[in-house]
Amino acid sequence: MTQQKVVPGRSAAARALVRAAHHVDGVRSPRASTRALVTVWVLTRLGMLYLLVQDSIGVRNVNDEVEFLYPRWARQLADGSFPVDDVTWQYPPGAGLLFLSPEAVPFLDYFAAFLVLTLAADALVAWVLARPGRLPAGAWLWTAGLPLLLNVPHGRFDIQVTALAVLALLSSRRRPRLGGALAALGALVKVWPLLTLLGLERGRGSREAWRSAAVSAAALLAVLALAFRDSLGFLRQQGARGVQIESLGGTVLALLRAAGAPIVVESRYGALEFSGPQVAAVTQLSLLLTVAAFGWLLFWRGRASRWTEATPFDAALAAVLLFTVTSRVISPQYLVWLIGLAAVCLTSRHTTQRPVAWVLLAAAAVTALAFPTHYLEVMQGTALGNTLMVVRNGLLLTATLLSCHRLWQATAATPDPADSPSPAEAASSDGPAGPASTTGRVGADAR
Secondary structure (H helix, E strand, O other), rough: HHHHHHHHHHHHHHHHHHHHHHHHHHHHHHHHHHHHHHHHHHHHHHHHHHHHHHHHOOOOOOOHHHHHHHHHHHHHHHHHHHOOOOOOOOOOOOOHHHHHHHOOOOOOOOOHOOOOOOOHHHHHHHHHOOOOOOOOOOHHHHHHHHHHHOOOHHHOOHHHHHHHHHHHHHOOOHHHHHHHHHHHHHHHOHHHHHHHHHHOOOOOOHHHHHHHHHHHHHHHHHHHHHOOOOOOOOOHHHHHHOOOOOOOHHHHHHHHHOOOOOEEEEOOOOEEEEEOOOOOHHHHHHHHHHHHHHHHHHHHHHHOOOOOHHHHHHHHHHHHHHHOOOOOOOOOOHHOOOOHHHHHHOOOOOOOOOOHHHHHHHHHHHHHHHHHHOOHHHHHOOOOHHHHHHHHHHHHOOOOOHHHHHHHHHOOOOOOHHHHHHHHHHHHEEEOOEEOOOOOHHHHHOO
């Protein structure tokens, strides 16, 4: 009898110790993971800033925009007018507020203030991605993936725009009005953040988000029109853009040039564009493909019948990929957008875009080799330059097709009857709370 009492006692004590150990591990692991994330973020950002300030890689002009161009725009904006006489001004009017913001930072010159604000936006993205209830893979993708672009991200204003898009996506489910307002604010800086609303599930929440976006955009446009002259002057420069050498169409033209076609590179509208008899056809094809991409997205939205918490994230990434690869212009900083959207996708276990994220990391690494490292080779159309563009744009095209395919299969494709449970299996799987939700089944399939 005594032994029978002691053994159960020892077993209960052992179980209590195991439970306590598991509790301690559960407390320490998130803290250790957070410390590791913060450490990697700080070290990588210090390295990226060092590379930007030194600006000694490749073409060595990455920091010129923050050093010279943005301050010039800010001075003209401070005088009450958008810089429409500058052919490099191609942004919606909301960008003017962003270029003015470093002037409000005390005790720092424009360059240093811009870097401080960009770092703050970078940290904000990492923080919201790492919030409790979200898978840490998203924060790690942003933290470790952005440095693949070397010194480019903090020498442009795309981190700030990406921050608005990330916040819009992560807030739209619970607070659709806020998500819509943030998407509109981002769209008035660079148009693409409006695509974050495309994947919202049809219904009241989606309508509220789109109404909020429309009202917010109209209100901000009205304020900017009253405060500044020529707020819509950027449309003239945008409409005249040609085929930039780093776009997919540009890669086709580069290969034609290598084969002997009379195609040359010219500096126009702040970018390097191709000029020649074949350029007009490539331009028209790019526009047609952009229209077709928009049509496919509308068709997908009409057909989609299965939604998870990750569907808006996945749809936003697919949409931005589509408009990136069909655009006449692809700049290195576009990868900042794509890494940010892929990071949002990876915060959810229901996402279908994990393979796409890996492809985008490879594309980011090749992008850094193309610009700034070997950009002279790209400009001159050497074998190395053309190879880098073929590989990078091939990876972007692969990511686009893979993203759209996985989004369609998870949300709009007709389910295979063989995958449906039998009535007996369905009944046996129903617990006290009733049958599993469609969202849960789709999420499991996506995994």
